Amino acid sequence: MQNQNKLFFLVLLVFSVNVSALTLSGTVTTTEGEPVFEAVITAVGTVKNKPVLSKAPRKMDQRHREFVSHILAIHVxxxxxxxxxxxxxxxxxxxxxxxxxxxxxxxDIVPKPIVFDKSGVVVLGCNIHDWMVGYVYVTDAPYFTQTDAKGAWSLNLPADDYTLTLWYPHLDSTNNVQVQQIKLNTENPASIEQKVTLKTTARTGKPPAEDSQNPLY
Amino acid sequence: MKKEIQLVGLISAMLFANTLRADDFHNIQLHGEADFRYLHTDSDSQNNTDFSKFWEGGANRDLFRVNEAALTLQGRINWSWTGSITAKYGYDAKNPVDISEAVLLFKPVSTSPWRVNARLGSFFAPISLENTGIAWTSPYTLTSSAINSWVGEELKTFGGEATVAYHFENGDHADFFGAGFGNNDTAGTLLAFRGWRLHDYEATILDGFKLPNQAHIQSIFTKQALTTQPFVEVDGRAGYYTGFNLERPDGLKFRALYYDNMANPTIVENGQYGWHTRFGSAGLKIVLPFELTFIEQSMLGNTQMGGLVGKHAAVDVNFWAHSFLLSKKIIDGHRFSVRYDIFGTHKNDELVQNPNAENSSAWTVNYNWMLLKHHQLNFEVTTTTSNVTMRSLQNINPTQNETLWQMGYRVFF
Structure with missing residues (x-):
């Protein structure tokens, strides 16, 4: 009897995990098949969930005269x-x-963190190194993630109807976004392949190669 | 001459004093470049004493030399001000070591789309889109285009330049600039008395260039010295340039400039005439797919010297030039570049003794290999066909073909 209870509990647990957090995953690649790194995916459902804010500050480093990460997504x-x-x-x-x-x-001196209290794209530059560019994507969506080096991403979400927004600064579309609707439930676990077209010229934020002979940079 | 020395002294002193004070800015940096060349040419050039398109040639068809060595001291004074001073040695230069640039740059940070910045000192006007490296070197070729060769020889701003820029969020920016300057009253002398020339020599502030013997200049202009000093003030009147720059970083750059040195062409001081030189300059740089870069530059202008002879100044010459460069980065560190130059002058004046007109073109092909970030090997050939009417003064065919082969090893630090 005790064993039966255990089994029942286990089944319930698995079931509850399934209904409360489904995995939505995808990959973002260019039409040429190149993975898109650090693209931001946000998900907004019909149920207005409040995002869980990170208490520790997020980090955007300056390394080898570049912003690392080049793109950082955060909650408002x-x-x-x-x-x-x-x-x-x-x-x-x-x-x-x-x-x-x-x-x-x-x-060697770490400055005080900056609080971002409005949603939007914040473009960062360096007054000393003109080529440097970084993006802080401040979102009021309850869920977001960023693509890894292979262009892959995943989100654990409750079943719902979602508006998924893909943002990447070099996306060749209005406001650099691609939006799609998705119905997420146990019968419809989703994996999304997103093909995107990038602008032909985009600021990489990297030191200019042709000036590699110029140590003044 | 005294003024330049004072200016350079002042800038150096300010740079040094401020850097000592600013404890947080220890980053005084010393950088430099050394350039070793093997040159082979079929040119009959007698340095600056004739109308050849190269410096090298004549009795010296094969040359191995230290072509140039430059040192740049750069310092950040505070968050808004930086300064830099470049001293160089140039082969066969009038002064073995001299200052080529000394500049203070004011660039305050802005948290609005509008930005201002300024330069003060002696520096190059924003004309060349190729000479972006240390000590005005180019990452593409050893030999500069006709336009940039002339800019290197006879143009330098001694004064101030201010820029107001509007930056868009995507990084694009539109810059509007203007400058006032002195000490550039003789600009144009070499174009009129010698013609365009292809090289990579940039004049230092106390520099001088011999004028072609065959032009018999002193038989016409008795007060003109045989050496032109490119950076002197003759009439005490400031010149100006103004222009704009449209830029998409890593993608596109378009720049246009109008220059007028406002020199009085009838004044001569210490053997140096004022040359009233005006020109328009435009340049376009496009970064294309497949690691290709395209750069085009154009210049159209006029220079006048001396009193009226008939309807025109004694010397009244229009000058024009275009260059088209295509460069490809092959694999990391390897670059292949091709440039076509077309350039000339047109004589407006009525002085028959000085038949200064030119129609020329040149091809430059360069392959360079950057090793370990600091060493660069260059293989280059420049071939030019030029028609210079002043060659009739030498009793030679006005049309000449000249070719210059170069192997260059440059080290940057």
């Missing part, structure tokens, strides 16, 4: 810290209307 209300792993100064700034700020980054 979360904070980001900008350390400096280079042995030179950086002077990062944003003139995005949603969050404009500047931080002087000395080597």
């Amino acid at each position: 209300g979360e904070s980001v810290v900008f350390p400096n792993s280079d042995n030179i100064q950086h002077h990062i700034y944003s003139f995005s209307p949603t969050n404009s700020f500047e931080i002087q980054l000395y080597k």
Whole structure:
């Protein structure tokens, strides 16, 4: 009898896991088949769930005169810290209307985190290194994730009807987004292949190769 | 001459003093470049004493030399100000070591789409889209285009330049700039008395160039010295340039500039005439797929010197040039570039003793290999066909073909 109870509990547990968190996954590749790294996927369902905010600040490093990550997605209300792993100064700034700020980054000193309290795309630059560009994607969606180096992503979501938004700064579409609707339930677990077209010229945020002979950079 | 020395001294002192004060900015950096060449040419060039398109040739058809060595001291004074000063050695230069650029750059951060920045000192006007490397070197070729060769020889801004820029969120920006300058009153002398030339020599602030013997200049202009000094003030009147730059980083750059040195062509001081030189310059750089880069530059202008002889100034010459460069990065560190130059001058004046007109073109092919980030091997050939009417003064055919082969090893640090 005790064993039966255990089994019942186990079945219930598996079932409850299935109904409360389904895995939605996908890959983002270019039409040429190249994986798209650090693209942002957000999911908004019909049930308005509140996002779980990270208390620890998220991190966007300065390394080898680049923003690492190049793209960072966060929830509205979360904070980001900008350390400096280079042995030179950086002077990062944003003139995005949603969050404009500047931080002087000395080597070896970690500045106070910046709180991003409005949704939108915050484009970051460095006043010392003009090629540097970074993006903080501040979302009010309850769920988001970013693609890995293979372009793959996954989200654990309750069953619902979702509006999925794919954002990537170099996407060749209005506002750099691609939107699609998806019905997620136990009969309809989804894996999505997204093919995207990128702009022909895009800022990589990397030091210009042709100036590699120029140590002044 | 005294003014330039004072200016350079002032900038160096400011740079040094401020850097000592700013404890947080220890990043005074010393960088440099050394350039070793083997050159072989079929040109009959007698350095600057004739109308050849190259410096090298004549008795020296094969040359092995230290072509150039440059040192740049760069310092960040604070978050908004940086300064840099470049001293160089140039083979066969008037002064073995001299300053080529000394500049203070003011670039405050902006959290709005509008930005301002300024340069103060002696620096190149924003004309070349190719010479982006340390000490004005080009990542594409050893020999500069006709336009940039002339910019290197006779143009330098001694003064201030201010830029107002509007930055779009995608990184595109539109910049509007203007500058006031002195010490550039003799610009145009070499174009009129010698013609265009292809090289990679950039003049230093106390530099001088011999004028062609065969032009018999002093028999016409008795007060003109045989050496032109490119960076002197003759009439005490400031010149200006103004222009704009449209840029999509990593993709597209279009720049246009109008220059007028406002020199008074009838004043001569210490053997140096004022040359009233005006030109328009435009350039386009496009980064194409397959690691290709295309750069086009054009220049159209006029220079005048001396009092009126008939309807025109004693010397009144239109000059024009275009260059088209296509460069491909083959694999990491390897680059192949081809450039076509077409350039000339047109004589407006009535002075028959000085028949300065030119119609020329050139092809430059370069292959370079960047090793270990600091070493660059270059293999280059430049071949030019030029028709220069002043060659009739030498009793030679005005049309000449010249070819220059170069192997260059450059080290950057």
